[in-house]
Amino acid sequence: MRVGFDNEKYLRMQSKRIEDRINKFGDKLYLEFGGKLFDDYHASRVLPGFEPDSKLRMLMKLCDRVEIVIVINAADIEKNKIRSDLGISYDEDVQRLKKEFEDRGFYVGSVVMTHYAGQARAADFKERLEKRNVKVYLHYTIEGYPSNIPLIVSDEGFGKNEYIETARPLVVVTAPGPGSGKMATCLSQLYHDHKRGIKAGYAKYETFPIWNIPLKHPVNLAYEAATADLQDINMIDPFHLEAYGETTVNYNRDIEIFPVLNAIFEGIYKENPYKSPTDMGVNMAGNCIVDDEVCSQASYQEIIRRYYTAMNDVIRGKAKENDVYKIELLMKQAKITTDDRKVTVAAKERAEKLGVPTAAIELSDGMIITSKTTALLGASAALLLNALKFLGGVDHDIRLISPEAIEPIQELKTKYLGGKNPRLHTDEVLIALSISAINNKNAKKALEQLPKLKGCQVHTSVMLSEVDIKTFKKLGVDLTSEPIIKGKSN
Structure with a gap:
């Protein structure tokens, strides 16, 4: 099968980009990892040549500087939320992820439980982890988050969260799935580190959407199809366009939250080191596409596959018809039908x-x-x-x-x-x-x-x-x- 992505170039460029970002902030960088750290089969399907474990391999180049923190939402534990792709609960996946990372030589420093309010199942899970000598930190719901900036950036907001003791300069913050509280965990740490005189920074690593290819590029459309149930929408980053006159792609949630992030950064540091959501990212995947046509055709196929998955899930009662309608719209934008499969x-x-x-x-x-x-x-x-x-x-x-x-x-x-x-x-x-x-x-x-x-x-x-x-x-x-x-x- 034809290759459209240079994986070795990606490993080199990505690890260097992260190192540069660590050096920019001084003592410590909290790197929020969106998506899957390994077994990223979506990326390997739409970027032929991308290896499913590429992100892990890239991190292994920095292994002696990396500490991994796994975040889980206590509410997800309480309602026994399941990872649909693996068929296991989020709390089971925390243990799976920890073992997977450690088997590959990574140091997993701790588990953070967000939105903790004494939930019975969450408290039981915390106890089980601690019996295995796993450090568990508790973070709490902040009333009015993310809009109530004065409360968030105070001792009654982030200040109430337990401070995560970390030992290495690159802290990778990951989770079993979306909505776990990774970003809030990173920002809480920035608040605590600033009070302790530690120079720390934050960056985000999301493979998709790819920021430096067109908004309606098939690879980016395939990402929208993959996240139809999350209602993610790819958008031109208006903050980046205003700051630099450069058109880049981000997605709605990061663009919507950026004014709040800007206020939080200013509340902690008096200024924001980033002028846009795109600035926060470190993803270099777009620079490693070597055959655009191959990646485009692969993405068309992924959109069609996602359409069929959504249709089947609706019948099984696992998805809503709106998910199907959204992917149908993406297929029209891409000018494809199921007959293209x-x-x-x-x-x-x-x-x-x-x-x-x-x-x-x-x-x-x-x-x-x-x-x-x-x-x-x-x-x-x-x-x-x-x-x-x-x-x-x-x-x-x-x-x-x-x-x-x-x-x-x-x-x-x-x-x-x-x-x-x-x-x-x-x-x-x-x-x-x-x-x-x-x-x-x-x-x-x-x-x-x-x-x-x-x-x-x-x-x-x-x-x-x-x-x-x-x-x-x-x-x-x-x-x-x-x-x-x-x-x-x-």
Whole structure:
């Protein structure tokens, strides 16, 4: 697949940009990290060549100077907020993040609990962390935040928050998700450090929107599609335009909050070192796009995928129809339709012709392979076998798994486990293929092709079960489905 982003250049430029920002402030820099520090698959999809762990690799260049602080909103703990992409609660994710960082050699200094008001679950979580020798600091809700500047910048505002003891010059502030209170945590620290005579600064690291490419660039439109549920809107930064006469891109929340930030900085330091929200950022991704057309086409595909995800989530009750309307508007701005996704067209055309659920996959060389539901296999399970046969050079008519091997699995599902769908799911067909590979050289050859599915595109004519969705995700396949629910027998 074609590359549109220079990842090595990005690692060099980004680490230098952060070092320069540390040096600008003197003793300490609080760096608010928006988005994902690792496993950033959105960035890798819209910027082909960007590695999902690029931000972590960049930080590793500064590892001996970095301290990580993880922020979580106590209200999110209390209502057991779940990360939809991982299916785990925010408090579980704090522990996961801590372990992930430490396994990579980073120092995690503490956990900060914001909006703390003695919530029972939050207090219990704090106790559990402290039993594991994790430092936990409490920050409180400030009445009138973020507008009541005199109260915020006082001993009754930020001053009431517990001061986070940090030991390194670069403090990376991250969180399980949006709304955790990362920015307020950084600003609270600036207030406390100033009172202690420590020269500290604040910067923000958001990969998207990319500030130095056009407002309606496909990469920036794809970011809006990805955050449709948050109602983020990309905008020209009016403060940057006024200060420098330069057009840059930011998003509504940072632009709306900037006058408040400006007042807070002036309340702490008597002046604001930044003239605009763009000034606060350190993102260098826009400088590392080496093939604009590749990134544009990849972004178009991401917008279409996000559209299908939103449509499916509405049916499942996980999203609102406004999310779909917003992405439809973005598709109009980008001048694209679902027909611009090749596998969508292939799967729908075959389904209309055959009258049964179908699926299609686009391989890395552009080859399209399709499948249909049969008595033995669901369309997605059949698609895997068809694709693996093609990649392994195995004739399409050769059976990799005999019906005699499939039938006992069907009997187990329906007779003993109470299932109504006798057809094999994707995970079941891969297990059957693995067993066949012991004595069947063609099955072995097909099984060995699995890594080649990573990054391939798949579309199905009906919505899939969670089992099939998770299998495709584990294989690294980009999956979309028509927002159509069929009976469990499909």
